[in-house]
Amino acid sequence: MRTIELLTSAEMAEVDRRAIAAGPFDGIGLMRNAGQAVASLVLARWPGAPRVHVLAGPGNNGGDGYVVARLLHESGVAVSLWASGKPRTGSDAALAAAECPLPVHDLAAFDAEPGDLVVDALYGAGLSKPLVGADARAVDKVAALGLAVVAVDLPSGVSGDSGRVLGRAFKANLTVTFARRKPGHLLLPGRELCGEVVVADIGIADAVVASIGAGTFANEPELWRAALPVPAIDTHKYRRGHVGVFSGGPASTGAARLSALAAARAGAGAVTVLSPGSAMQVNAAHLTAIMLRRTDDASDLDAFLADRRPSAFVLGPGFGVSEKLRDFALVVMASGEGEGPSGVEGLVLDADGITAFRDDSAPLFQAAGAANAPALVLTPHEGEFARLFADLAGDETLSKLDKARKAASRAHGVIVYKGPDTVIAAPDGRAAINANGAPWLATAGSGDVLGGIVAGLLAQGMPAFEAACAAVWMHAEAGARFGPGLIAEDLPQALAPVLRELLGDHAR
Numbered sequence: 001m002r003t004i005e006l007l008t009s010a011e012m013a014e015v016d017r018r019a020i021a022a023g024p025f026d027g028i029g030l031m032r033n034a035g036q037a038v039a040s041l042v043l044a045r046w047p048g049a050p051r052v053h054v055l056a057g058p059g060n061n062g063g064d065g066y067v068v069a070r071l072l073h074e075s076g077v078a079v080s081l082w083a084s085g086k087p088r089t090g091s092d093a094a095l096a097a098a099e100c101p102l103p104v105h106d107l108a109a110f111d112a113e114p115g116d117l118v119v120d121a122l123y124g125a126g127l128s129k130p131l132v133g134a135d136a137r138a139v140d141k142v143a144a145l146g147l148a149v150v151a152v153d154l155p156s157g158v159s160g161d162s163g164r165v166l167g168r169a170f171k172a173n174l175t176v177t178f179a180r181r182k183p184g185h186l187l188l189p190g191r192e193l194c195g196e197v198v199v200a201d202i203g204i205a206d207a208v209v210a211s212i213g214a215g216t217f218a219n220e221p222e223l224w225r226a227a228l229p230v231p232a233i234d235t236h237k238y239r240r241g242h243v244g245v246f247s248g249g250p251a252s253t254g255a256a257r258l259s260a261l262a263a264a265r266a267g268a269g270a271v272t273v274l275s276p277g278s279a280m281q282v283n284a285a286h287l288t289a290i291m292l293r294r295t296d297d298a299s300d301l302d303a304f305l306a307d308r309r310p311s312a313f314v315l316g317p318g319f320g321v322s323e324k325l326r327d328f329a330l331v332v333m334a335s336g337e338g339e340g341p342s343g344v345e346g347l348v349l350d351a352d353g354i355t356a357f358r359d360d361s362a363p364l365f366q367a368a369g370a371a372n373a374p375a376l377v378l379t380p381h382e383g384e385f386a387r388l389f390a391d392l393a394g395d396e397t398l399s400k401l402d403k404a405r406k407a408a409s410r411a412h413g414v415i416v417y418k419g420p421d422t423v424i425a426a427p428d429g430r431a432a433i434n435a436n437g438a439p440w441l442a443t444a445g446s447g448d449v450l451g452g453i454v455a456g457l458l459a460q461g462m463p464a465f466e467a468a469c470a471a472v473w474m475h476a477e478a479g480a481r482f483g484p485g486l487i488a489e490d491l492p493q494a495l496a497p498v499l500r501e502l503l504g505d506h507a508r
């Protein structure tokens with residue numbers, strides 16, 4: 001089972017309540033199903049483990065652990081059961097503990113042999129403070145012995161909402177979670193500590209999950225595939241969207257050309273590099289299918305808007321932080337006619353395009369909030385995010401997901417908060433976490449390519465949140481498939497097979 005909604009701990013608790021109310025399973029029934037799913041995976045994956053140590057906490061995560069211990073014991077596995085705290089009287093966990101015939105050892109005395117397997121059922125969704133004392137010592141001992149770990153729901157110590165580690169955390173080989181994944185399975189460092197994540201069906205109907213209207217998603221094609229632009233049979237190049245990319249001066253034109261190529265590869269029918277007069281020659285020497293137009297000031301831009309009806313722009317890569325950048329951005333943001341093919345669909349601000357608004361973002365955000373304004377997409381990496389949203393960046397209580405959401409709402413635009421766990425957030429509250437990238441993408445110019453892909457999709461009329469999500473996934477997929485040796489120049493070309501697969505029958 002792998003569906004794309006991600007549930008916070010509060011949402012999961014609500015799903016549990018509604019599932020229990022809807023039946024057929026009550027709380028202990030769901031817990032037995034959860035324990036069964038974990039025990040089956042342990043038996044399938046580690047059939048030869050000499051001993052399995054089940055570590056059970058005081059809450060329902062521990063309850064799952066008591067079920068696992070009982071089932072493995074019934075299957076003939078040598079099981080040691082170690083408890084940290086006691087289940088509350090009358091809880092489902094207390095029922096599960098009562099059903100388990102094994103002797104319970106105090107976790108403070110935890111010991112194991114190399115080659116043993118650990119089932120971590122200390123804390124899951126209810127993690128509320130850092131691991132200390134016997135819990136922390138168990139984490140260290142397991143790491144020192146190099147034992148394989150199967151985590152129940154989450155590796156204990158990892159917050160399901162933020163992916164952060166509270167104090168210490170297990171590093172699991174396999175994490176078995178229930179009904180849906182949680183944000184902490186995708187956000188770093190949580191993702192790294194989970195190992196492989198398996199979502200087990202414990203008898204909670206999809207309709208129950210759907211009923212809570214979750215707004216957080218794993219960024220996977222299911223989220224946006226249906227919105228991918230497909231050219232009509234009788235289309236022509238301008239109907240496939242026209243992207244304008246602003247170039248920097250003569251010594252910094254490469255970034256714009258990378259964005260331009262990427263926009264074209266993403267399917268824009270026409271792409272024009274808008275170059276200052278001083279850089280026309282160098283741009284002309286390097287462009288073939290991409291068009292070139294001299295654009296020195298706002299009146300040149302107005303003329304381009306009127307003559308060539310561009311539908312999306314990229315502004316920032318290699319441009320230089322300047323008053324001219326701010327002017328261009330505000331001219332574009334004022335040029336959306338909203339309906340019909342004549343209006344500008346969107347502006348992607350990246351790199352210097354973000355930094356240029358660090359001291360005064362209000363005019364930009366206000367323009368983005370106006371009726372019929374083009375969609376604004378901001379693609380900050382960590383440093384750029386901190387420049388534009390210093391208060392959010394510095395707030396330790398917020399997860400990366402929270403920060404991106406708040407920024408999107410403030411900017412009235414889509415935020416692509418980049419990194420190994422890129423978060424895409426829309427002003428309407430939807431958000432997605434990306435996880436298909438690879439460190440090969442950390443190469444100069446990689447972000448410029450991403451901005452171009454977003455614009456290429458926007459220009460073809462794809463809605464901004466979906467366009468940003470699709471661009472992030474395709475960019476990451478292209479980079480991950482290319483692998484070692486990747487440079488930014490490779491990425492536009494590497495997009496083609498990714499796009500072909502996504503379009504399926506539409507690619508013919």
Ligand SMILES: NC(=O)C1=CN([C@@H]2O[C@H](COP(=O)(O)OP(=O)(O)OC[C@H]3O[C@@H](n4cnc5c(N)ncnc54)[C@H](OP(=O)(O)O)[C@@H]3O)[C@@H](O)[C@H]2O)[C@@H](O)CC1
Pocket residue numbers: 016026027028030031032034057058059060061062063064092122123124125126127128129130131132135152153154178202
């Ligand atoms: N029917 C269902 O609902 C189903 C639920 N399922 C399972 O339930 C799990 C959620 O259960 P849960 O809500 O009881 O939370 P859980 O993670 O066990 O922790 C809470 C306890 O631990 C304590 N505590 C927390 N952190 C601590 C720390 N660092 N150090 C020490 N103590 C700490 C905390 O103390 P408190 O915060 O109250 O002070 C409280 O006593 C979920 O992950 C899934 O595995 C499945 O069976 C499917 C059906």
Ligand SMILES: Nc1ncnc2c1ncn2[C@@H]1O[C@H](COP(=O)(O)OP(=O)(O)O)[C@@H](O)[C@H]1O
Pocket residue numbers: 351381418419420421422437438439440441442443444445446447448449450475
């Ligand atoms: N370790 C990583 N794993 C996956 N993706 C990464 C990693 N590091 C960077 N990226 C991605 O690479 C791109 C880098 O963009 P950016 O930082 O703007 O680079 P540049 O300014 O050099 O173009 C972003 O899309 C980011 O998400």
Ligand SMILES: [K+]
Pocket residue numbers: 061120121122123124151152153154155156
């Ligand atoms: K756990």
